Amino acid sequence: MALRIIIVLIPGFLTTLLFRYLSTHRDYSNFYFIVLSSVFGLSNYLVLEVLFQLLNLLKCIFIFITKRGLIIENKLFVSLLGSLIDRSFKVEPIEIIFASVIALISAIFYTWVYQKKIILRFANTRLHITNKSGDDDIWSHYLNSEEVTWVWIRDFNHSLTYFGRVKAFSDSGTQRELFMTDVSVxxxxxxxxxxxxxxxxxxxxDGMYSIEQPKY
Structure with a gap:
């Protein structure tokens, strides 16, 4: 049973792993990773069910037009979703493959929504229910800004100041690292x-640097 559950969750694992790789955020705890994988996995199977239902609808329309007969199939096509109702817990291997393909596409979509802060922007500008920036901390929020390219980095630990273009920076919750080009020290x-x-x-x-943007 445990092995079957792991196999069923493969699409969710794929979505979570790709989402973690493409987006910038703090590291997940094991518990959060499992919960997120389960939610993503279930959503992938729900999307697969919607696609099957749409295909079935097109088939019914085609039969109605060509044979003048109305056929309505009121059932769940994804066996996993049906097994949640009758508790049989059965799943077809082909469904896992289809759901895994959906998992890769959904991971890209979720990353786009997360990185562009679509939900937070809507909640902030339209609903006015939050003032959160959407980033894990001010480090990410500041360096993710499209206006921040050329900066002054004052390293008080080494008594040096760097001026240059920020090309990449480390994720939140890790060591503060920067990759800069066209640098003047x-x-x-x-x-x-x-x-x-x-x-x-x-x-x-930590606590031994400042980042400043020159005023043009």
Whole structure:
């Protein structure tokens, strides 16, 4: 039984793993990962059921037009959903394959919704029920801003200031790391230029840095 449950949850695992890979967020706990995989997995099978129902509707319309006969099939086509009602817990291998394909597509869709903050923007601008930024912390919120490209990084731990273009940055909840290009290195005050770099990897200590955007 446990093995069958794991197999059934494969589409949910695929969605969660791809969603984690494509999006920026804190690491999931094991419990949260299992819950999210279960929700994603069930949603994948529901989408598959909707597609089967639409295909069945088209078939019924075709039969009605060509043979002048009305056939209505009122049933669930995904065996897993039907087994939730009669508690038989049966599932067809082909359904897992179809649901896995849907899982890959849905992961891309969920990532787009999450990264673009579609739900939060709607709740913020339309419903006015939250002021959350949608990012895990201010680090992600600030560096994810489309306006932030060229920045001053003041590293108080090494008494250096970096000026350059941010190309990539670490996820929230991990070590603060930046990849910058077209970098100029100054003293901590920013008045004396020391040297220039094509690119630089910068690792920052918590509480020992500041990020500033120049005003043009």
């Amino acid at each position: 100054y003293t901590i005050s920013g008045k004396k230029e020391l040297y220039n770099l094509n690119s630089a990897y910068i690792s920052l200590s």
